Amino acid sequence: MEMRSRRKILLVHGIAEDKKENTSSSVVKILSDHLKVPGITTDSIGRSHRLGQPGTDKPRAVLVEFRDYGTKEKIWLAKKNLKGTGITLSEFLTKGRHTTFQAARQRFGVSRCWTRNGIIFVLGPDQVRHRIHSRLDLDAISTSESVTQATSAVTSVPSVVKDSRSAQVRTKRIGKK
Known part of the structure; x- marks a missing residue:
């Protein structure tokens, strides 16, 4: 709001x-x-x-x-x-989004972070664009990146990290008749 x-x-x-x-x-x-x-x-x-x-x-x-x-x-x-x-x-930006944006810029670099209509976007190391709403979303990018790097190093099979939007599954609402 x-x-x-x-x-x-x-x-x-x-x-x-x-x-x-x-x-x-x-x-x-x-x-x-x-x-x-x-x-x-x-x-x-x-x-x-x-x-x-x-x-x-x-x-x-x-x-x-x-x-x-x-x-x-x-x-x-x-x-x-x-x-x-x-x-x-x-x-x-609001105070919370501004601090999240500053943390993202420190972690990923100025050229890999931007805002658009108040929404923070980060281009991860795997070249996938992530939509950030909070510090938890930002921390999830870092941990998922390190987990996939460790997994790919052990198995030598490249893994794909999905966009944070694709992880959310919405159920279809069925109206009453």
Whole structure:
């Protein structure tokens, strides 16, 4: 439920701070210059503000809530154009998902972990994409990988680790007549 309310929100990192700044116009200027997505105006943004307390050397992230989900998705999908600019985009995850995502990035590497609509995805060592909901799911990937590696070393027959979604079996609901 909480992630549903965060669907239209992105965090923009790396925008320099000014004393009297208008964060909406700063974000629109940066995104329209780098992303080349047409139609980004200050009217596209519902609200925006800096996160955290001022005073550090590092610029604080800007929380941007867009008026509609489509605009947020266009910007999210065009974020690869920000490479090398020092500006990054991230989703506004809940505390639990954020800590799980950080743990996944430490364990598997930055390039093998990503989020999409608040869902964490990890590309395992066996090149299978896993959908992560909690730390237990993350720990299950590590233990299943080490078990299959030990099994394949002993039997020398390659084993296949299934995607975490395929392990769930749903029964068909039969309605009353």
